[in-house]
Amino acid sequence: QKEVEQDPGPLSVPEGAIVSLNCTYSNSAFQYFMWYRQYSRKGPELLMYTYSSGNKEDGRFTAQVDKSSKYISLFIRDSQPSDSATYLCAIGGGANSKLTFGKGITLSVRP
Amino acid sequence: ETGVTQTPRHLVMGMTNKKSLKCEQHLGHNAMYWYKQSAKKPLELMFVYNFKEQTENNSVPSRFSPECPNSSHLFLHLHTLQPEDSALYLCASSPVGGTEAFFGQGTRLTVV
Numbered sequence: 323q324k325e326v327e328q329d330p331g332p333l334s335v336p337e338g339a340i341v342s343l344n345c346t347y348s349n350s351a352f353q354y355f356m357w358y359r360q361y362s363r364k365g366p367e368l369l370m371y372t373y374s375s376g377n378k379e380d381g382r383f384t385a386q387v388d389k390s391s392k393y394i395s396l397f398i399r400d401s402q403p404s405d406s407a408t409y410l411c412a413i414g415g416g417a418n419s420k421l422t423f424g425k426g427i428t429l430s431v432r433p
Numbered sequence: 434e435t436g437v438t439q440t441p442r443h444l445v446m447g448m449t450n451k452k453s454l455k456c457e458q459h460l461g462h463n464a465m466y467w468y469k470q471s472a473k474k475p476l477e478l479m480f481v482y483n484f485k486e487q488t489e490n491n492s493v494p495s496r497f498s499p500e501c502p503n504s505s506h507l508f509l510h511l512h513t514l515q516p517e518d519s520a521l522y523l524c525a526s527s528p529v530g531g532t533e534a535f536f537g538q539g540t541r542l543t544v545v
Contacts (some may be wrong), residue, residue: 354532365536379539423476
């Protein structure tokens with residue numbers, strides 16, 4: 323089983339939709355949970371960072387972690403065309419603090 | 434100026450060429466990383482440097498040779514690459530022991 327699995331894409335939604343992006347992980351030692359956003363021809367930028375179960379909100383973005391199910395989600399409310407990008411989950415902590423990334427999912431928000 | 438700067442942004446090289454990628458960070462971090470990003474694959478960690486010392490080499494072929502002269506600069510020397518090495522090469526930095534990585538814009542490498 324891969325350490326981090328991310329829903330396959332691509333994903334296309336109309337403007338204003340609620341978007342749900344998900345990842346699962348296998349190692350219960352992971353402690354840090356992040357979402358990166360990567361625009362075309364750019365490097366990934368950190369979007370959300372949490373280290374506990376529950377929800378963390380930042381504007382239109384909500385990161386959700388369920389450690390018991392080893393499941394993390396990113397919700398985007400009122401999605402905008404500017405949200406069109408690739409979203410990567412990244413999970414870290416445990417023995418060596420390395421980040422392990424999902425494959426990424428490309429989101430397209432149609433005007 | 435962005436926190437992590439990579440040059441060049443694009444590079445096309447033949448299989449017999451030798452080239453170098455450069456990364457510079459202005460964030461005061463002491464850990465630097467090279468990642469490889471290929472289509473439809475997760476980011477692959479290649480090398481880790483903490484305080485200029487290499488602490489991790491994830492079974493990367495010797496045709497990739499990293500160099501870290503100080504905590505702010507990181508190089509990746511390339512020689513006799515293969516077409517399958519074509520990818521986006523990303524540099525990142527973080528505080529030592531920190532999990533949050535800050536990425537540069539990447540170098541899009543094409544090996545012909």
